[in-house]
Amino acid sequence: MLLDVRDLHVEFRTRDGITHAVNGVDYAVDAGETLAVLGESGSGKSVTAQAVMGILDTPPGRITAGRILFRGQDLLTLKEQERRRIRGAGMAMIFQDALSALNPVLSVGDQLGEMFVVHRGMSRKDARARAVELMDRVRIPAAAQRVRDYPHQFSGGMRQRIMIAMALSLEPALIIADEPTTALDVTVQAQVMDLLAELQREYRMGLILITHDLGVVADVADRIVVMYAGKIVESAPVHDLYKAPAHPYTRGLLDSVPRLDRKGRELYAIRGIPPNLTRIPPGCSFHPRCPMAQDVCRTDEPPLYAVSDGRGSACHFWRECLHGPDH
Amino acid sequence: MAPTTEPILEVGGLVKHYPLTRGILFKKQIGAVKAVDGVDFTLGRGETLGLVGESGCGKSTVAKLLCSLERPTAGSIRFKGEDITGLSGRALKAVRRNIQMVFQDPYTSLNPRMTVGDIVGEPYEIHPEAAPKGDRRRRVQELLDVVGLDPEYVNRYPHQFSGGQRQRIGIARGLALRPEVIVADEPVSALDVSVQAQVINLLDRLQSEFDLSYVFIAHDLSVVRHISDRVGVMYLGRIVEIGRDAEIYDHPTHPYTQALLSAVPVPDPEGRAHRERIILTGDVPSPVDIPSGCRFRTRCWKAQPRCAREVPLLAVPAAFRATPGPAAHPSACHFAEEAVPITPAPPREHGVNGDGPR
Numbered sequence: 001m002l003l004d005v006r007d008l009h010v011e012f013r014t015r016d017g018i019t020h021a022v023n024g025v026d027y028a029v030d031a032g033e034t035l036a037v038l039g040e041s042g043s044g045k046s047v048t049a050q051a052v053m054g055i056l057d058t059p060p061g062r063i064t065a066g067r068i069l070f071r072g073q074d075l076l077t078l079k080e081q082e083r084r085r086i087r088g089a090g091m092a093m094i095f096q097d098a099l100s101a102l103n104p105v106l107s108v109g110d111q112l113g114e115m116f117v118v119h120r121g122m123s124r125k126d127a128r129a130r131a132v133e134l135m136d137r138v139r140i141p142a143a144a145q146r147v148r149d150y151p152h153q154f155s156g157g158m159r160q161r162i163m164i165a166m167a168l169s170l171e172p173a174l175i176i177a178d179e180p181t182t183a184l185d186v187t188v189q190a191q192v193m194d195l196l197a198e199l200q201r202e203y204r205m206g207l208i209l210i211t212h213d214l215g216v217v218a219d220v221a222d223r224i225v226v227m228y229a230g231k232i233v234e235s236a237p238v239h240d241l242y243k244a245p246a247h248p249y250t251r252g253l254l255d256s257v258p259r260l261d262r263k264g265r266e267l268y269a270i271r272g273i274p275p276n277l278t279r280i281p282p283g284c285s286f287h288p289r290c291p292m293a294q295d296v297c298r299t300d301e302p303p304l305y306a307v308s309d310g311r312g313s314a315c316h317f318w319r320e321c322l323h324g325p326d327h
Numbered sequence: 328m329a330p331t332t333e334p335i336l337e338v339g340g341l342v343k344h345y346p347l348t349r350g351i352l353f354k355k356q357i358g359a360v361k362a363v364d365g366v367d368f369t370l371g372r373g374e375t376l377g378l379v380g381e382s383g384c385g386k387s388t389v390a391k392l393l394c395s396l397e398r399p400t401a402g403s404i405r406f407k408g409e410d411i412t413g414l415s416g417r418a419l420k421a422v423r424r425n426i427q428m429v430f431q432d433p434y435t436s437l438n439p440r441m442t443v444g445d446i447v448g449e450p451y452e453i454h455p456e457a458a459p460k461g462d463r464r465r466r467v468q469e470l471l472d473v474v475g476l477d478p479e480y481v482n483r484y485p486h487q488f489s490g491g492q493r494q495r496i497g498i499a500r501g502l503a504l505r506p507e508v509i510v511a512d513e514p515v516s517a518l519d520v521s522v523q524a525q526v527i528n529l530l531d532r533l534q535s536e537f538d539l540s541y542v543f544i545a546h547d548l549s550v551v552r553h554i555s556d557r558v559g560v561m562y563l564g565r566i567v568e569i570g571r572d573a574e575i576y577d578h579p580t581h582p583y584t585q586a587l588l589s590a591v592p593v594p595d596p597e598g599r600a601h602r603e604r605i606i607l608t609g610d611v612p613s614p615v616d617i618p619s620g621c622r623f624r625t626r627c628w629k630a631q632p633r634c635a636r637e638v639p640l641l642a643v644p645a646a647f648r649a650t651p652g653p654a655a656h657p658s659a660c661h662f663a664e665e666a667v668p669i670t671p672a673p674p675r676e677h678g679v680n681g682d683g684p685r
Contacts, residue, residue, distance in 0.1 A: 040519040155610045185381035186546065187607045190590035194606060212520055215592030219599055238596045256524035257594050258553030263572075266531065267553070269524035273489045 001069070002206045003052065003091075003174055004028045008066035010047050010230075013059060017278045021047045021061075023230040026304075029223075031173060032204040034197075036221035036238070038211060038253075042274055044230035045210045049176045052208075053093050054083045070174070088119055092167035094196075096179035098159035102151040108135070108162050109147035115169040134165040138195060157188035161195065168199060174206040181216065193220060214257055218242060223310075226250050229275050229285040232304065236311045246313035246322045248290045284315070292317050332371035334405075335540050336393070336426075336508060341366040341402035343388050347615065361614050362388040364564030366402070367641065370508070375534065375541040377555030377572070379548055379587070383611055384561040386544045390512040393542060394428045395419060406508075424454055427506040431513035433493030437485040443496055444481030447471065450503040457504050470499040473536075474529060491522035498529065502537065510542045515550060527554060548591050552576055560584045563622045564614060566641055570656030578653040580644060580663035583623045621661065629662050637661065 010022035022044040029035040039045040050056040052068055054075065068075045070090060075083060095101040103111055112134055113127030122130070128147065135143035138161040151159055160180065167175055177196065181189040197220055200207050211217060217224055217238065224241050226234040226249065234247040245251040255268040272289040275281055281288055287297040296316055304312040307322065315321055344359040363385040370376050378386045391397040393404060395411065403410045411422045430436035437446055448467045451458045458466050468478035474495040485493055494514060501509055511530065515523040531554065534541060545551050551558060552572050559569040560583065568581040579585045586605040593602070607626045612618055618625050624634040644663035647655040654665045 040521060157610060185611075186548070186590045187381065187586060188610070189592075190604060190606055191608075193592075194604075213592065214520070214594040218594050218596040219592045221596075242594070242596050253520055254594065256521060258524075258527070258549045259594075260552070260576075263553055266528050267524040269528055270521040271525075273491060273522065274519070 001028050002031050002033075002071065003208075004067075004069040005048070005052060006067045006069065008048060008051060008068065009064040010044070010051055010056065010061060011064055012061050014278070019277045020280055021230050021277060022051070023280070025066075025227070025230070025232055027225050027232065027235070029174065029206040029208055031206050032200075034200065034207045034209060034220055034222045036209045036211060036217040036224040037227060038214070038217055038224055039227035040212055040274055042229075042277060043227040045227050046178055047230075048227075049093070049178055049208065049210055053091065053176060054080075054087060055093070085119075088115060088172065089170040090172055091174040091176065092170070092172040094160075094163050094167050094175065094177040094180045096182050098156070098163045098183075099151060101163060102159065104151055107148050107150055108154070112147075112162070112166055112169060115166065119170055130169070134169055135162070137168070138162070138165045138199075140165075155188075156184055157192060160184060160188075160192050164192070164196060164199070168203070171203055172205065174208070175200070176208045176210070178210045179212070180209070182211070182213070189216075196220075214253060226253075229280050230277065231285065231314065232312075233286065233314045234312065235304065236307070240308075240311060244322050244324075246307045246311065246318045247315045248292050248317075248321055249286050251321060252289075252291075292320065332373055334369045335372045335407060336370040336542070337403075337405040337408075338366060338368050338370075338389075338393075339403045339405075341389070341392060341404065342400045343385075343392055343397060344400045358615050361564050361617055363392065363399075364614075364617065366561075366564070366566055368559055368566060368569060370540055370542060371556075372507075372540055373534070373538055374557065375543055375555045377551035377558040378542065378544045378561055378566075379546065379551050379558060380561030381546065381587075381611060383563075383614060385564040385614075386561050387512055389561075390428065390510045390542065390544055393508075393510050394426050395423055396428075420454070424457070424504045425506050426508045426510065427501040427504060429494075429497050429501045429509060429511040429514045432517050433490055433497055434517070436497055437493055439485055442482050442484060443471070443476075443488075446485070446496060447481075447499045447503055450500065454504055466503070467499075470502055471496075473502065473533070474499045475525075489522070490518050491525055494518060494526050495529065498526075498533070502533065505537070506539070508540045508542070510544070512544045513546070514543075516545060516547060523550070530554065548576075548588065560587065563611060563617060565622065565659070567623065567660070568656070568658045569641065571653075574653045574656045578656075578665055580647070580654055580656075580658040580665055581623075581660045582627050582629055582662075584658075585666045621659070623660075631662070633661055 005025060005027050008022055008025045012019040012021055025048050037045045051063055109128055109131045112131035116122040116127040116130050132143045132147050140158055140161055181192050221238045224236060224238050225232045228249050234250045245254055252270040270289055275285055283299050284297045284302050287293040302314045302316045304314045305318055307313050307318055341363055342365055343363040344361050346356045347358040348354040349357045366389060380386050392399050399412055404412050406422055414422060444467050447470055448463050451463050467481060471478045476495050515526050543554055555572050558572050558575045559566045562583050568584045579588060586607050589605045609626050612625055620636050621634040621639050624630040639659040639661050641657045641659040643655050644658055
């Protein structure tokens with residue numbers, strides 16, 4: 001297994017108390033595999049990724065428990081210097097907002113080349129040549145001329161390509177893409193996702209795709225984990241999950257998407273709002289919004305029940321959910 | 328493409344250019360951002376017209392022009408037959424009452440220092456004739472109730488509410504003056520998926536309750552389809568195709584619409600391997616320097632020399648004029664033809680949630 005996250009807990013100390021952002025997350029991704037992490041804002045999907053990358057702001061953030069195994073080695077026991085070596089060469093991250101993730105006062109060539117200078121000890125000239133190659137690789141037109149341009153001189157889609165190029169530069173084994181296309185228009189999103197999928201196949205990278213978009217997930221993922229209030233509530237191969245969700249939250253999300261056969265009808269809407277992470281409800285954290293909630297859900301926290309091989313649901317009533325209303 | 332009911336808004340030849348100037352003392356115009364460059368459409372009473380397009384296509388500028396927040400460079404906007412583009416003073420104020428806007432961002436469009444009651448009641452300060460002073464608090468509470476918020480919340484501040492609740496506050500403010508037209512600019516795109524459906528349902532319910540006509544602007548094509556009777560697709564300041572929702576989504580004839588629809592990720596992994604995708608190359612050209620002829624030709628795989636010379640008009644293409652059918656709707660392309668429609672996802676076997684609560 002390339003990456004194996006086990007029972008990860010992350011909290012933040014804030015003025016209002018302790019925010020429990022990640023509360024026992026387990027997931028794994030293999031080489032060549034795409035794992036989608038689906039969740040709404042505040043579900044803990046990005047914080048988990050930051051902990052894996054080792055870029056969590058500490059303080060206020062703190063990893064209170066868990067292990068992050070990368071090729072069998074627990075990253076949380078490493079020194080910062082050793083982690084820095086893994087970051088970039090072993091794993092790399094693509095952020096949502098390329099304009100704020102890139103340095104505005106350095107040319108893109110310098111930023112791309114920096115990877116080779118720092119990690120590979122190349123000369124500036126060689127690094128510049130590699131930067132042009134990379135820009136070509138992510139299909140930026142006229143790369144040799146544009147290598148001296150600054151981030152603001154590129155369009156949103158082109159900037160995202162530069163970020164992808166930067167992440168790929170040292171050919172990492174794992175890429176974490178945090179909402180890589182959310183800020184892009186739909187035609188550009190299609191270009192960027194296509195490129196990412198192609199490069200992943202070519203380099204046989206593991207890809208963790210963090211998103212809230214059910215459509216993007218359906219297009220590219222092999223496996224999917226659904227997060228809610230800092231926990232994984234469902235984990236499944238992508239086809240199984242879309243065919244028959246085994247958690248009421250997943251079901252609610254799928255049912256609330258506008259679709260052709262729902263035209264002219266009221267959409268299903270999950271009632272209420274996501275919980276405040278300083279005061280997560282007892283029992284199942286989804287119970288105040290759940291149409292299937294029973295007394296047991298208010299008191300007993302559901303474990304991740306094994307639904308079938310490679311499939312889990314953190315719902316006491318996953319059977320009922322899976323088989324629909326006619327149980 | 329005419330609406331089925333009597334028109335409440337008629338937009339003709341609408342243009343908005345923002346001048347680009349050089350020099351400080353002696354400003355010289357060196358060009359213009361052609362944000363809206365000749366838009367025509369009609370909105371029927373009680374109807375929802377969706378406007379879709381990518382960023383920079385001019386859809387938000389159209390919204391501002393409709394609400395008289397900007398003055399058009401040229402063209403007309405008729406509200407119940409009267410051209411409102413030249414109005415000023417009292418006449419303008421009276422028209423604005425009838426066309427209200429709901430904004431995209433529920434975080435920045437509400438004043439953080441005002442209570443919810445003051446925000447929702449502020450329109451009455453500007454239009455005192457709409458509600459007598461003693462009656463306002465009751466009216467505000469009624470409005471909160473209508474949009475599904477507890478009327479007891481009048482004294483709270485925006486930061487005490489979630490994104491979805493804030494958008495309800497924005498909608499309540501939009502309804503305060505009992506307008507006939509609501510222009511909603513990306514009203515759900517800042518919201519989480521699970522909350523989007525709540526707000527879409529609310530807008531749907533309010534439309535029939537208050538006999539509203541909507542111009543619904545969004546980039547999310549499936550949301551637009553759900554709520555709209557007719558849909559206009561915008562590209563670089565113009566509508567390139569317009570028609571009933573099924574005509575646009577199932578029988579698009581403009582290559583841009585076809586590419587746009589094919590790029591939308593479908594929330595169904597079955598058949599993703601066979602899905603035909605039209606991947607457009609390049610980016611949208613700058614609205615300062617619009618291509619000659621058809622403005623889409625620089626990214627179009629069908630472009631011919633004719634496309635650079637002749638501007639295609641937004642009309643039913645000749646090929647479909649003789650055969651009335653869903654493909655016979657206005658499309659601004661010299662080579663309009665039907666592509667294979669994208670097959671919709673089949674409904675899942677079980678739907679526990681059905682139509683659900685609102």
